[in-house]
Amino acid sequence: MPRFLKEFFNRNGTGMGLAILGLVIFWTIGLIILPQLSMLDFSFRPNLPPPEIGGPKDVYTLENYKYLIYGPEGGSQDYNAVDLRVFFRTLVAAVCVTIFNLILCYPIAYYLGQSKGSHIRIFAIMLIIPYWINEILRAFALRIIFGETGVLNTLFVGLGVFDTPFDFIRNDIALYAGLGYAYILLMIFPMYNVIESLDGNQIEAARDLGAPWWRIHWRVVIPYAKPGISSGCTMVFMLSAGALAAPQILGGPSSLWFTQLIYQQFNDNNDWPQGAAYAIVLLVTCILFVLAVMRLFKVNMGDIGK
Amino acid sequence: MSAGVGVDLENLWIRFGDFVAVRDANVNINGGDFFSFLGPSGCGKTTILRAVSGFLDPSEGKVLIGGNDMRGIGPNKRPTALIFQNLALFPLMKVWENITFSMEIKGASAKERRKRADELLDMIALPGQGDKLPSELSGGQRQRVAIARALCAEPDVLLLDEPLSALDLKLRQHMRTELREIQQRVGITFIYITHDQGEALTMSDNIAVMRAGVIDQIADGKTIYNDPNTAFAASFVGENNVFRGKIKQVMGNEAMIATNRSGDLVARISTANQGKLKEGDDAMMFIRPEAFAIAPDGATGDHFVTARVNHEEFEGNVFNIFTEGEGGKEIKVSIPNHGQSFQDHTGQNITLEYEAQNAVLVPAGELAAE
């Protein structure tokens, strides 16, 4: 038995040690690693009816990945333009949502982190409450507001800004607002945690030296808050790229989200390997993108989740 | 005094990877003794304590308690109780629940526990404080609760890991006396870990001086102070002045060493090294500050040292004179204050005299860090 295992059991006792080790192995191997590997394996297989699985036709193939790029065999187009467009649109939109959220939340996180007083607690509760409400209901609330006869249209038409109701849903404004809305908390809290620990004297000192407010932020606060900012941005990007509920409820009829394609492959086309391949593409692309951006801004993986 | 349960360490080695924390320790602790391990931090004394209490398995060798080999017996099965350096009082339990935790484990009723807690609270002079939380007590009170909690488990051996280090000086001195009293009252073996030689000297029956995983000397306090085995023991326990040199001539229990600076000096060879130190060996001679006296000017010989006085200070019970010594180190001389008029020697050369009996010769070795 390796020494650290022996020490582990000495420290926790045999029974407790086995319980801890068992749960951790079940979680990491049984729930995290094996299912992902299994999905990866599955994505390289053809879509077969259950009796033929494991049969002679069950061979590894790149078909499912080719489909995303070239479309169905013998199709009229050279590339699978529809799916590829949805894919890139999803990524670009997720980046936009992340940037929008960052700009929206940074002042709030800074304000909450640097001010003192009992009203900060109240603000914190007001921030958390929407997050406790169901994701579907949050999207539903926005649909009420952005609907053709919703509050915004009534307001704008009433004020004479628009002559006719503006279709927020068809123009994807509702979708972006909904995605931004859904992940505000995940952007604010990591930034807040870091900014809260920033010594107010540093800001005072910079101000003393005559730095204008924007320079204080650019040179003092933002570099300090970088781990929090990257943590928040990573989470918001990953979650909005992987969002399903908001696009389904707030998305216009013509504009699909990539997760919706995956959903269709699974539930409508019943083509699991194809869906798994799309899921792998989404996962790998998102991870590579995040890693690349993190490298660009020189941030460590260990900062995420703090 | 009732003969308590003794503790023996036999050829004990403890390694962490490549690092040797304890090297071949052999210690016999008599039942009912107050025994201290004394050494600087990182010397392995806490490691020994953890091996005795069962939190660590020895890499080699044995820990015997009451003559029984403790290998494979967990801390909860050993007849020991440990008082942690930070006390480790359970923060969410009231004082009385803390004290009687060992009874709760055995399934004693709340009534019994309450009764025992009250007895112990009386003993540690905290009557009626049982319903407080540990966080509501002062440092000294917490200290006593930790002792009561350990005693409540009725251990054969009580282990104390620098329990006084968090207290202020006054309280620390007071608790020394109190600990010693408690030990004599309950009559069980105490094993005490400390880096403070004052604590070790005042409380212990016997002391083991440790350095970098090695036990240099085991003896009672007086012996360690007056007759150290090694340069480390001599320099760690109490203040000492060191003179380096080569042994020129061995004369029975005494020897003459040739020093660079002060010429030939005579000293007694420490008991453990008698017959071992040979002519030509590198040696160190230690003379306590209080063993010097000021000699008339011009006196010379093998028990006189002449040096220039750097500065002097008055400490109340003694006058301290600091003179130039070897290798940049000063020689400290303490002259008892008998109310005599004291002449300032700063800047002058003085001659110091000592008796060979009070100068101890050990083999050259590592000194304790200042």
Place this chain on the structure above:
Amino acid sequence: MNLSFLRVSIWVYLAIFFLYLLGPLVIMSVTAFNSSAFPRMTPWECLTFQWFGELFQDQRILNGIKNSLIIGAGTVVLSVAMGLAGALMLTQIWPKLRATYYTIIIAPILIPGVVLGISTLVFWDRINRMLGLGADSVLSNGIFLTVIGQSTFIASYCMLVLVARLQRYDVALTEAALDLGATHAQAFRKILLPFMRPAIASAAVLAFLASFENYNTTTFTFGEYPTLTIELAQKVRYGITPSISALAFIIVALTVFFALLNEAKLKRQELVAAARKNATVEELAGKIKLPSFFAGNVAAMLVVIFAAATITVVGTATAYSPDQCIANVKEQKQLEADQRIQELRKQREERRKQREADEAEQGETQSAPKPSNNSGFGNVFAPNALSGDEDESNAEPQPSTNGGFGGAFDPNSLKTDE
């Protein structure tokens, strides 16, 4: 820069921000009380509680709540247990493995929920087949799969909450308990668990809420057991009714209530701790006189006010009947609709007359296409108007504009004006 200007702009920004954050919830809650069949705030028709009644009669919603509670309970138990084990492991794992281990257990937070759902489904389906079990085995059961799938990432959240507290735990406490004769299990139960209790409670609440609201993962794994969120999503995607607003209102109210309750409890703990600090030994030994629950506790007072308000509203709801108002609105709409039909008829009549007159005057001149087009609108619209408040989404604003346009676009009517 002017300081007061900066301060004002900060407050304006905060106001806009919280309007964005809380406004939708308020509006959604308000629509639950509007009798309009399409959830909206304006125009306000009648105060009604009928949507709550409808909600409680919806079998699919009720069944969804039941499934959500079962799955939530399972997920709480599994994720808190795995999260605690994961946190304990993180604090004592071999240093060389630590970074890798941390990356693995934190990854599920970043993996899209859709991916987690798919991988869970695919993996357990395969295990199921390998074991030769049928489609009705435990391993392909919707509840099992959903609990497993959700716990994969919810355990990571729990782990983060628990490890934050675990880092402040002094391992010497466990050692002290062992030293005093406790077994490892006793030390865990009597020392570590009580210390971790607040964090475990937070983690459990977090896990339950995350499980309750999860959609992305559950949508692939629920099988025969749709949760409330799944049912809601189905409803919202294929037509929305104010009974969803009613449900949302209940959830919002419960959330606010529990947030206030929690706040009141924290405040009370602070007050109790302060009181203990000042108490004498005798007071502690005997009955310590604690400050009453409400003294200096704003949150506690709010909780009581909130509870009182709820009771009042529920009381009113049982007694209140909006029938009269709804009837009035219906009548009003009927009147408006009738009026419009009248107008259209009149216009058509006028046009007919005009045409007859034109034909009489000019013989061959044709202006037929336009009128026929207009009358088409009128016909399409008419049945809707008659069905009253059944389908109001396009019943209300369009008729008026159409009617207006109908008049404006008619070249013939212009001609009459001339």
